[in-house]
Amino acid sequence: MKRYILKRLVQAFVSLFAVTLIVFMLTQLSGDPALLMAPPDATPRDIQEMREIMGLTKPLHVQYGIFLADILSGEFGRSFKWDKPCIAIWLDRFPNTLLLAGASMVITIIIGLSFGILSAVHVGRWFDQFGKIFALMGQALPVFWLGLMLMYLFSVKLRWLPTSGMGSWEHLIMPAITLGWFFTASIARLTRSSMLDELDRDYIKMAKIKGVSRSGIILRHALKNATIPILTLGSLNFVFMLNGTVITETVFNWPGVGRLVVEAIFTRDFPLVQTTVLIGASFFIFVNLMVDVLYAYIDPRIRYQ
């Protein structure tokens, strides 16, 4: 087990290293930062001086080394556009994404659990079939389109909810559903299969013999034991959601970190792109690592592969 964790840890660091390389490449390929930052009336000499101050005249591998050292000491650079430390801007936006992902998580679990339980109880009947179609849709619907159609239905036609932006709790509903759609389907399927597993066990038969009511068996006995894998998946999904907000936030103009990446790309604010991508990718890689270690802990076969 220790060996496996060590192996995966090294792998995660190599992946992170690869991400830093890609992100570093971004600055190299996207033109001269000194030219981008210089005021319009700067003379060529001023720009040359700026290059020297910014360390752009040094060889590439030295620049990369400085870049890595800066990241490791928590120095992510300043945003071109906002003239503030990138990390401050990121910290400003992150609570919004956290709020969105949290709301989405709640909706996902409520809908996913109830769909899964109903499918398991009525296995093979119309509700189960409906659940299957729902799950297939979860994989095939493009997120941005779902968001736009919800917007049309609930804001334009029914006028129940505001189209976009952030403010009251009503602003939160549509983005949260959109973001959670894919995960709702997966949670519903998982709940269904683990409920079916549990309902087949001996203790359920025993409870039936003892005369426990149907709802008691389903909710208090089977569901209680079926929730462990569901909660595991759910909590992991949460972190993937934090990373998957780019499109949802763009559709609904939600001021979170996903929208920040796109904004920064279009304003050519490269330090900001670097920061958001690096933090996002680190999150993602770290969670992947946790998932693998967790699975290896549960299933020893993975360790010895």
Add this chain to the structure above:
Amino acid sequence: MSISVQSTAVDGTSRQESGARLWAMVLHARELPLFSIGLLLLFVITGIFGDFISPHDPLRTNLRAVLLPPFWEETGTATYLLGTDHLGRDILSRLICGAGVSIEVGFSVIIVAGLLGTLVALLSGYIGGRIDAALMRLCDIVLSMPYLMVAIVLAAVLGPSKENIIIILIVLGWASYARVLRGEVLRVKEGDFIRLAVIAGASPVRIMFRHIFPNIVNTLIILATLQLGMVIITEASLSFLGLGVPVPEPAWGSMCAEGRGYIYDAWWIAFWPGVAIMLVVLSCNFLGDWLRIRLDPKFRQI
């Protein structure tokens, strides 16, 4: 010599059999996903012959026919069956030509990434050792990165264009083929016919391509079918963000993005391309699942 004949015979029949089985299934299977196959055929045909089929020029603007609704609405006309966008361009024509873009990106990516992944899997699985370790670490790195985010950054670095999107999706896509197919190669490698081929003096290259490859091609087809849907959705997402196929070329994702600004006045601009994406991706998933069950019973457990 006799062993060599036997080994090719075993190999030959297994390949012929899998080919024959595929056709028998396509022709006689009871639960053939006709709907999916029909839709995908329609998708491919409209994609290839889009220029001849489309009723209007997808790029031609007509400022006298701006934001016209589909034909069944009161102000709609039969000239523009699915309506027009904010520049008076025909949505149906743009949809048809957008299929061509999705096909071009989708098929180039699954073909190149599939072949690249197969090559890596063959080298990694059959030769093993250091090559295996190096290639699989590379695979792990690619698979452990946040897919969409890396795609967005690479698109920003390389600049949005159709060719760059294809390159990015290939770079990010080969690893999942390599990972799955390597496992298949390891399994096939243990077969007697491979040992006999080695004894008969077949070169490693010949063994990899003539003996092992035909036995993993089924899995490759299944994976590629399932990947096609994902590639199409990713391309559409990038185009939606403005980092994919540049406007004015009609791509389904960017059409949805254009419709976002007109969601109050013209729902049809964003509606149709989304329906097209959904139908194509659903068809790919159905067909892929069906192939998986038919072609490879072992896959059912995964």
